[in-house]
Amino acid sequence: MAQVLEFRLPDLGEGLTEAEIVRWLVRVGDVVDVDQPVVEVETAKAMVEVPCPYGGVVTARFGEEGTELPVGAPLLTVAVGAPSGEDRGGSSDGDGGGSGNVLVGYGTGAPPARRRRVRPADGTAVAGTLAAPSPAAPRTPSPGAAPARPDGPVPVISPLVRRLARQHGLDLRTVPGSGPEGLILRADVEGALRAAATPAPAPAPAEAPVVEHGAAAAPGTRVPLRGVRGAVAEKLSRSRREIPDATCWVDADATELLNARAAMNAADGPKMSLLAVLARICTAALTRFPELNSTVDTEAREVVLLDEVHLGFAAQTGRGLVVPVVRDAHTRSAESLTAEFARLTEAARAGTLTPAQLTGGTFTLNNYGVFGVDGSTPIVNHPEAAMLGVGRIVPKPWVHRGELAVRQVVQLSLTFDHRVCDGGTAGGFLRYVADCVEQPAVLLRSL
Known part of the structure; x- marks a missing residue:
């Protein structure tokens, strides 16, 4: 019989421990090539297609769409290689060894060294079938299981x-x-x-009826907090628990910034987005106030000032809010930032961002003005130290050169970790950003 190899959910990196099966791309009986995507999964970071390192015939799939599996759990089995005496597991030389490629930057481990064949009641072996736990089985250990x-x-x-x-x-x-x-x-x-933190409840009197209270008994539609949405919820909760944040804000006259951008876009060359111009202002401000491009090492009780600016920006998608990261934003021009924002936004909406493109940010820019709101108090994107929020730009009465005029006004808000700096530093950063918005020529000093 052909050799049957088991492909398990690989380590997708960045500390990811589980993934939800979104869509199977193959069925039992399908022939697959080496490195052919076989399943689409959603992790806490992104949706990815997982390629199989073996080529052959799919003999089993483990887990229905919507099932959440831990890293290392069986995904499917593949019959590979030329017919031999009987099925056997483990890696082999030649075709059975697999490509070793699952995702860019992540390799497959060797397949398990032992396999068991399922035998029906008559004792004959069923070719290509492995004994595997049912995907619907609970993941919690049995009461009698040894803890470790x-x-x-x-x-x-x-x-x-x-x-x-x-x-x-x-x-x-x-x-x-x-x-x-x-x-x-x-x-x-x-x-x-x-x-360990929950005290044991006192036993109720025997004659007292048990009455259900709270959300558990409330009717309604329940939406599981898992995948990207669950990761965002956990990160926001952790930020609120661990970061003593504060927010300051300022209104700025953005008329001259809009005029400068219009003049740049009137010239030959690629058009520059307003978000990219604001991002360039942010990187210049972080050079002057590096405390806001930092993280806190709680164990060492140290603030770590970071050398590179990896700029995250909030992007709304059909599957929820994600924060793609522009690497080395401090080395990029507004034109380069425009191209990178467009590329990452398109990938976010298509659901093709990799975990590496969603992690490692050091500062976040949140343009909530696209939702038609003027202001907000952003939540710091843990483990970063600050986030700049930008509201919508609207015409408002404004005193300009001593006279009342209608100007294009924007509200800027900065939420920061009060452990890394005091209000003077945060206010200085925000004031510099506002000055560059009101007078773009100020930015020329840092170019």
Whole structure:
């Protein structure tokens, strides 16, 4: 029989521990080529197509669309290679070895060394069928399962999970792992911490009826917080818990900025977006006020001033809000920033952003004016230290050169981590940005 290899959900990088199956791209019985995408999944960072490193015939799929699987869980099995005496698992030389490529920058691990064939009641082997857990089976361990190995290293999904347990004084050997082969996931650690923090409820009198209260009993449509939406919710909650933020804002006359942009776009060459011009102002301001391009190392009790500006910008998509990141924004011109904003925005709307394009930001620019609102108090994008919000630009009465006139006015708001700087620094940054908006020639000093 052909050799049957099991392809498991690969490590998608950036500490991602699970992914939701959005759409299967192959069916059982289909012939697949090496590195052919077989499933579309949504992680906490982006939607990605996962290619299979084996070529052959799909013999099984694990998980229906909408199922959330941990990294390392079986995705599908593929029968590969020339017929041999009987099916056997594990990697082999030749076609069975796979390409090693799953996503750009991430490799596949070797397939498991052992496989079991399912035998029907008559004892004959079913070719190409593997014994695998049902995708609908609960991921929580059985009550009698051992929480962890008594000796040797404790298997955890990522160093972040180990660090989380260490910060809260949690012994990982007491935590049951719900991942493959007892692997401890972040959800396991967070569940153990919640259980430790929740006091046992007092027993109710025997004669008292049990009455349901709260959201659990409320009728209505329930929307799972998972994938990109769940990641955003978790990040915002963490930001509110950990960052002592403050917000300052200022109104600025953007008339001259709009005139300058119109003049630039009237000349030959690519048109420049207003967001790109504002981004160029931000990078110039961060050069003057580097405290706002930083992060806080809570364990070391240090503020880390970052050398590069990786500028995130909020982009609304059909699947929720995402924040693509422009790498090395401080080295780019307004023209280069315009092209990069357009490229990343198109990828965001198409759902093709990679995890690397959604992480690593050091400062965020949020143009909420596109929603027709004047102002907002942004939430800092953890673990960054600040976010600049830009409202809509509207004509308003304004005193210009000593006379009342109608000018194009915008509200700018800066939310910042008060641990990295005081109000003087934050106010200085915001005032410099406003000065560049009102008088674009100010920016020439930093070019």
